Amino acid sequence: MEHHSNLLPWRMLQDLRGIKLEVVELREDGSLDMDALKSVLSGRTKLVCCTHVSNVLGTINPVAEIAHLAHSVGAVLVVDAAQSLPHLPVDVGALGCDFLSFSGHKMLAPLGIGVLYGRKALLAELSPFQYGGGMIRDIVSDEFAWAELPGKFEAGTPDVAGAVALGGAVGPDEGRRLEGSVDYLTSLGMEWVQTHETTLTEHALQGLERIQGIQVYGPQEAQKRCGLISFNVEKDGAIVDDHLVAQLLDQAGIAVRAGGHCAHPLIRRLGVQGAVRVSFYVYNTIEEIDFFLQTLQDIVTRHLLP
Numbered sequence: 001m002e003h004h005s006n007l008l009p010w011r012m013l014q015d016l017r018g019i020k021l022e023v024v025e026l027r028e029d030g031s032l033d034m035d036a037l038k039s040v041l042s043g044r045t046k047l048v049c050c051t052h053v054s055n056v057l058g059t060i061n062p063v064a065e066i067a068h069l070a071h072s073v074g075a076v077l078v079v080d081a082a083q084s085l086p087h088l089p090v091d092v093g094a095l096g097c098d099f100l101s102f103s104g105h106k107m108l109a110p111l112g113i114g115v116l117y118g119r120k121a122l123l124a125e126l127s128p129f130q131y132g133g134g135m136i137r138d139i140v141s142d143e144f145a146w147a148e149l150p151g152k153f154e155a156g157t158p159d160v161a162g163a164v165a166l167g168g169a170v171g172p173d174e175g176r177r178l179e180g181s182v183d184y185l186t187s188l189g190m191e192w193v194q195t196h197e198t199t200l201t202e203h204a205l206q207g208l209e210r211i212q213g214i215q216v217y218g219p220q221e222a223q224k225r226c227g228l229i230s231f232n233v234e235k236d237g238a239i240v241d242d243h244l245v246a247q248l249l250d251q252a253g254i255a256v257r258a259g260g261h262c263a264h265p266l267i268r269r270l271g272v273q274g275a276v277r278v279s280f281y282v283y284n285t286i287e288e289i290d291f292f293l294q295t296l297q298d299i300v301t302r303h304l305l306p
């Protein structure tokens with residue numbers, strides 16, 4: 001279920017450090033196989049990592065339960081929240097995770113900025129992963145001391161503009177705040193964001209069910225997923241090229257993503273070459289979902305079906 005960004009670093013550690021990587025499989029309904037997870041955990045497990053929400057299936061994983069299982073064998077839990085934090089309330093304390101990361105570009109902020117949360121005691125133990133200005137307290141001959149957290153992980157000149165756009169900042173006039181996307185989403189309320197997306201997703205799922213030849217991946221219930229739906233169109237027993245479907249939607253002014261979604265093992269597991277992914281956010285409306293459904297229906301009827 002993992003995005004390549006939560007797979008390749010561990011695969012690289014396999015080569016560099018000789019760690020053993022175990023992959024927990026999915027169930028047919030697009031949920032994680034929790035029995036398989038339990039069966040691979042042991043006293044030798046150092047780290048468990050998972051995505052909070054799949055960027056292909058939309059599945060919301062039971063992170064608190066996974067944290068409990070990981071901690072029961074003394075492992076650390078790393079959570080990829082790139083697809084969850086922009087869409088639903090996330091409380092690292094309630095989830096019980098040790099590390100959690102998310103990206104600005106999925107939550108109305110610029111590309112190239114993101115956040116890593118870590119439990120302070122664990123961050124204090126960790127060595128820096130890159131070196132440069134601003135990350136040491138002092139250096140005398142070959143003796144040096146790392147800067148206080150988070151400075152020791154922030155080598156070099158930071159992306160200040162990106163950080164302000166994501167997290168906001170206190171302006172030069174006292175009390176004046178420059179709003180970042182975190183402020184904006186907080187003002188909307190993450191409960192509202194989740195409810196809004198669930199309403200749109202439910203409407204879209206029901207509509208997709210009525211269109212001939214549509215194959216939807218992931219949980220069927222809107223409550224079990226986030227605001228995205230990956231699907232393919234089937235014609236004469238074969239899957240229509242996902243890029244063609246995306247292009248036809250694009251011609252009607254609807255922007256979707258097609259392809260492997262940086263999750264190739266999952267796409268292969270689904271038995272396809274790629275999938276079309278339609279996704280919703282705070283600015284989308286029921287009318288837009290209806291327009292998407294009508295357009296897809298027209299594409300299927302006019303272009304794809306005999």
Ligand SMILES: Cc1ncc(COP(=O)(O)O)c(C=O)c1O
Binds near residue numbers: 005051055083
């Ligand atoms: C679930 C998930 N994890 C990780 C990423 C990658 O984020 P970044 O490119 O900011 O590392 C994405 C997509 O951008 C994603 O959907």
